[in-house]
Amino acid sequence: MRAFLAIPLPAEGAAALRSLQESLRTLSALEEFRWVAPRNIHLTLRFLGEIDEARARSAGEALGAAASRGSAFELSFERFGVFPHLRSPNVLWTGPSETPQALRALVEALFEELERAGFPREERPFRAHLTLARRRGRRRPPPGLEGELVAAEQRWLVPPPSFRVEEAVLFQSELRPGGAIYTPIRRHPLGEAI
Numbered sequence: 001m002r003a004f005l006a007i008p009l010p011a012e013g014a015a016a017l018r019s020l021q022e023s024l025r026t027l028s029a030l031e032e033f034r035w036v037a038p039r040n041i042h043l044t045l046r047f048l049g050e051i052d053e054a055r056a057r058s059a060g061e062a063l064g065a066a067a068s069r070g071s072a073f074e075l076s077f078e079r080f081g082v083f084p085h086l087r088s089p090n091v092l093w094t095g096p097s098e099t100p101q102a103l104r105a106l107v108e109a110l111f112e113e114l115e116r117a118g119f120p121r122e123e124r125p126f127r128a129h130l131t132l133a134r135r136r137g138r139r140r141p142p143p144g145l146e147g148e149l150v151a152a153e154q155r156w157l158v159p160p161p162s163f164r165v166e167e168a169v170l171f172q173s174e175l176r177p178g179g180a181i182y183t184p185i186r187r188h189p190l191g192e193a194i
Helices: 012-024 053-069 101-116 145-156
Strands: 001-006 031-034 042-050 072-076 079-085 088-095 129-135 162-165 166-175 181-189
Touching: 001 053, 001 129, 012 129, 012 145, 012 162, 042 053, 042 166, 053 101, 053 166, 053 181, 072 101, 079 145, 079 162
Parallel strands: none
Antiparallel strands: 001 042, 001 166, 031 129, 072 162, 079 088, 088 129, 166 181
16 A cells, blocks of 8 residues: 555644635746645655555554654644745645644654664655645746745735644555545544553
């Protein structure tokens, strides 16, 4: 199965992101972007790729152990950004200006637990973000993108929308012609011993 570990959006977070997407669709610099369905937006903690059932079970247990060491926290959408950079903006995201301490602690605990379970250490630094859209074309950067994103932050992220993070989930991802389907396999509340 293709799997990943993530923080899902509760109803209020999904509603806030849906509203942000509707507003962002009006920006001319984002015309080439394809919008992620709000039901599929999540904060990825670790992408696992193709793994078998036994590895999925181990990953779920590692997530449970890390979640039991964590605590619930607030996550705010304070800025917009693109990956990999403004000269080649393939992904549009929103997220906090700084990763909350509780999220940093959860990610570190998760990486430790995954390493104990035999998963290689993630080499890229963790960057808290929620993917809003992906760019269809890979031509030149859209003109005015940086300025439009800065103006959008002032217009739609002040005050910043936020939601309470209370769980982490092991998801299965099925790629289909109509878009990806994410199915929760194991849910782990933050701060509850397993």
